[in-house]
Amino acid sequence: MKEKDELRRLFLPRRRVLEDDFIGRAGISISVHLGKIREIEECVNIAAFYPSDGEPDITGFLKEQIKKGKGVCFPRARRPEKCYEMAFITDLGKDFERGDFRIMEPREGIPSVPADVLNNILWLVPGVAFDFNGGRLGHGKGIFDRLLKGTSGIKIGICYDWQIVDAVPAGENDIKMDFIVTESGSRVCS
Numbered sequence: 001m002k003e004k005d006e007l008r009r010l011f012l013p014r015r016r017v018l019e020d021d022f023i024g025r026a027g028i029s030i031s032v033h034l035g036k037i038r039e040i041e042e043c044v045n046i047a048a049f050y051p052s053d054g055e056p057d058i059t060g061f062l063k064e065q066i067k068k069g070k071g072v073c074f075p076r077a078r079r080p081e082k083c084y085e086m087a088f089i090t091d092l093g094k095d096f097e098r099g100d101f102r103i104m105e106p107r108e109g110i111p112s113v114p115a116d117v118l119n120n121i122l123w124l125v126p127g128v129a130f131d132f133n134g135g136r137l138g139h140g141k142g143i144f145d146r147l148l149k150g151t152s153g154i155k156i157g158i159c160y161d162w163q164i165v166d167a168v169p170a171g172e173n174d175i176k177m178d179f180i181v182t183e184s185g186s187r188v189c190s
Contacts, residue, residue: 003169007137011128011163015054018160023057026160029183031061034124037179037186039154043122045071047086047113047147049158050096050104055126056158056183059092066090073113073121075147076105084143086113086121101141123148123155125177130157134176134189135168148175156181 034040046065051057062072066089073086077100087106089095099105113121125144129137136157138144148155157177161184168174180187 001171004137004140007129007165007169008140012053012139014162015128015160018054023051023054026183027051027057027060030056030158030181031058031064033181033183033186034058034061034156037156037181039122040065040156043070043154045073045088045113045117045121046124047073047118047121047153048124049126049144050074051126052101052103056160058124058158063092066092074104074106075143076110076112084147086118086147087111088113118147119151119153121151121153123151123153125155125157127157127159127163129163129165129168130159130177130180131165131168132180132187132189133167134178134180135170136174136177137168142173145173145175149173154178156186 048062066072071088073088075084076087078085087110089106095106095110096104097107127136127138155177156179158181161182177189180189
């Protein structure tokens with residue numbers, strides 16, 4: 001736990017001060033590399049994240065996937081239960097509202113994604129740090145690890161080159177990624 005906290009302490013402030021121009025350019029490069037992954041071309045549905053605090057902006061890529069007819073869903077807090085669910089959106093401009101932790105999430109009233117659909121969906125997952133063995137360090141709240149638990153779909157970590165480390169400290173609840181995509185390219189995890 002101490003190693004994870006140290007990585008968060010080093011990486012989160014760096015990500016939060018990235019310039020919009022860098023975030024935009026990196027997001028375009030990441031999107032190009034995502035477009036070359038066969039599993040994305042073949043999938044029907046994608047689970048994604050709305051970028052916050054300097055995360056790579058792949059919203060342009062997600063808009064294109066919606067135009068192609070793919071279902072794209074995002075996490076949303078279920079406040080009474082203090083857990084998260086996924087909800088499909090059709091418009092990245094109109095279907096969101098500010099939720100927990102100042103993160104944009106699908107508005108209330110948009111139906112949640114059934115569990116059987118989530119089981120095989122392709123996931124685009126943000127993080128604080130990644131390694132090429134599929135290790136992922138999140139923000140420490142376990143949101144994506146809980147959403148990913150028990151799913152069998154492809155999991156793709158989305159980050160900047162500088163967020164790659166030799167080895168992410170892993171716990172028993174941490175979910176491994178199948179691919180890592182940065183502005184420099186994509187890599188299958190070993």
